[in-house]
Amino acid sequence: MSDALDRLDLLDLDDDLDGDDRLLRDTVRKFADDRLRPNIRQWFEDGTLPARELAQEFGALGVLGMHLEGYGCAGAKASQYGLACAEIEAVDSGLRSLVSVQGSLAMFCIWKYGSEDQKQQWLPGMAKGELLGCFGLTEPDAGSDPAGMRTRAVRDGDDWVLNGSKMWITNGSLADVAVVWARTDDGVRGFLVEKGTKGFTTQDVHHKISLRASVTSELVLDDVRVPESSRLPEGLGLKAPLGALSEARYGIVWGVTGAARDALASALDYAGERTQFDKPIAGFQLTQKKFADLAVALQHTQLTAARIGALKDAGRVRPHHISFGKFSNVRTALEICREARSILGGSGITTEYPVLRHAVNLETVYTYEGTHEVHTLVLGSKLTGLDAFR
Structure with a gap:
């Protein structure tokens, strides 16, 4: 490899x-x-x-x-x-x-x-990894539009009482602390809800085809009482959770380059060993065209990640930069994995090789942390100056 x-x-x-x-x-x-x-x-x-x-x-x-x-x-x-x-x-x-x-x-x-x-x-x-956390923003009826969240937090003396549910939460059932975003009379606020708090329960999502090596859960809050000291004092308004999402999306911009690279490297090794018509399939023109197209596309994703990384290191990264990276890199990585699978033929549909596993995982990455459509509109808004979300 x-x-x-x-x-x-x-x-x-x-x-x-x-x-x-x-x-x-x-x-x-x-x-x-x-x-x-x-x-x-x-x-x-x-x-x-x-x-x-x-x-x-x-x-x-x-x-x-x-x-x-x-x-x-x-x-x-x-x-x-x-x-x-x-x-x-x-x-x-x-x-x-x-x-x-x-x-x-x-x-x-x-x-x-x-x-x-x-x-x-x-x-x-x-x-240290001794404590685990999760991030509760998405709800069953509020995904791309977090402003539509129904989870509520009501002040009761020195406490807050939370009711609602969150869905598609990575690490949800494992977390020692959940960062939960809820509506209050003064707008969206963030709260830290500890595992074992009365009324706070989780349920894992099973029968997944994608991201199977990951724990995905629903969080349920039924009159969950937390003290004022559990509220994030600077977590005010939707800008707060969206700012955190930009951090996570940045990791995706880089991460998917690794998945695409691994799929393509696996296909390259396979094609050098797989013989048809008395020579390795890597020696055929159509296969070499696939590799040329995919390798160039891969390096485009790596250049994009490196540029956005440089902007972030310089303190100059903006939300539309992150959207550019997720929009471009996830789509391209998914296309690379799909086409690389075709080079492996029937062998490509088994878990003996990582290629299709990467592809089905990227189907989820294409959707989470802002769907491809959402990032399309972020870029469209930046280009035209007009907001097309509503």
């Missing part, structure tokens, strides 16, 4: 990595190859994941909330976090989701919008 990865780097992008970047990338890649890759096929087929065990291993690796400062977080560059996301998603999108929901959603919300006491209580343990 390493030879295939080298051949896929037609523009020598690897040469742009400095020593620290390369060391981080190689460290995460080795962990992914040694610990994750040998097990992902079984985890995917069984629809299970040793998430708590892996979270602690990811914590020891230093990738949980790695782009945040203080509280046990590494304070890495945004582009370094992107490199880590690409290596983890090169094994499976579900594994990258575990990391990004923990760090870019749950931890980010506490780090950005929480009180000092909340940060001290949760972030060090979350950075």
